[in-house]
Amino acid sequence: MSTKAFKNTRVEEIKEHIAKAKVAIVSDCRGLTVSDITNLRRRLQKESGDYTVVKNTLAKIAIKDTRFEGLGQFLSGPSALALGFGDEVSPAKVILQYLKEAKKPNEIRGGVLDGKVITAEDVKTISNLPSKEELLAKILGGINTPAQGIASALNGVTRKLIYAMEEVRKQKEQG
Numbered sequence: 001m002s003t004k005a006f007k008n009t010r011v012e013e014i015k016e017h018i019a020k021a022k023v024a025i026v027s028d029c030r031g032l033t034v035s036d037i038t039n040l041r042r043r044l045q046k047e048s049g050d051y052t053v054v055k056n057t058l059a060k061i062a063i064k065d066t067r068f069e070g071l072g073q074f075l076s077g078p079s080a081l082a083l084g085f086g087d088e089v090s091p092a093k094v095i096l097q098y099l100k101e102a103k104k105p106n107e108i109r110g111g112v113l114d115g116k117v118i119t120a121e122d123v124k125t126i127s128n129l130p131s132k133e134e135l136l137a138k139i140l141g142g143i144n145t146p147a148q149g150i151a152s153a154l155n156g157v158t159r160k161l162i163y164a165m166e167e168v169r170k171q172k173e174q175g
Helices: 004-020 034-046 056-063 069-074 090-101 120-127 132-174
Strands: 023-028 049-054 079-084 108-113 116-119
Touching: 004 049, 004 056, 004 079, 023 069, 023 090, 034 049, 034 079, 034 090, 049 056, 049 090, 056 069, 056 079, 069 108, 069 116, 079 090, 090 108, 090 120, 108 120, 116 120
Parallel strands: none
Antiparallel strands: 023 079, 023 108, 049 079, 108 116
């Protein structure tokens, strides 16, 4: 049985982690081995995230009066928290991809994004969105394409002007 000091320490750890998070997702951790949890945690850490198995009562105490208080409704049964500290889309993508690859029957229960409670369906929808980096690349590509077109058009005009001036020079030399 855990001591009160240990429980208080664990609550503080959860509070610290959740305070830095942009998104939190609750999933069922039944059927996952220690190895599975470790692999999933490592994948999330590569994407600026974390995955930790939590005791529901301690997690509920830790999220009380925070923007993640809505997670409480998903904390029943064996639970794990996936937190995203960078990109909001990455945790959802990583978890769902891992569960699919590992053929684990675990379920996503829901989460909180920007202080709003999201359902399991919302998490799946979010996982299909492109990451922030992909979106920025698409925007920059969209901005760059017209600029390249203008530059090509201006180069074409300049090139034709130079050809015309060269032809005029040749005609003056001959005649």
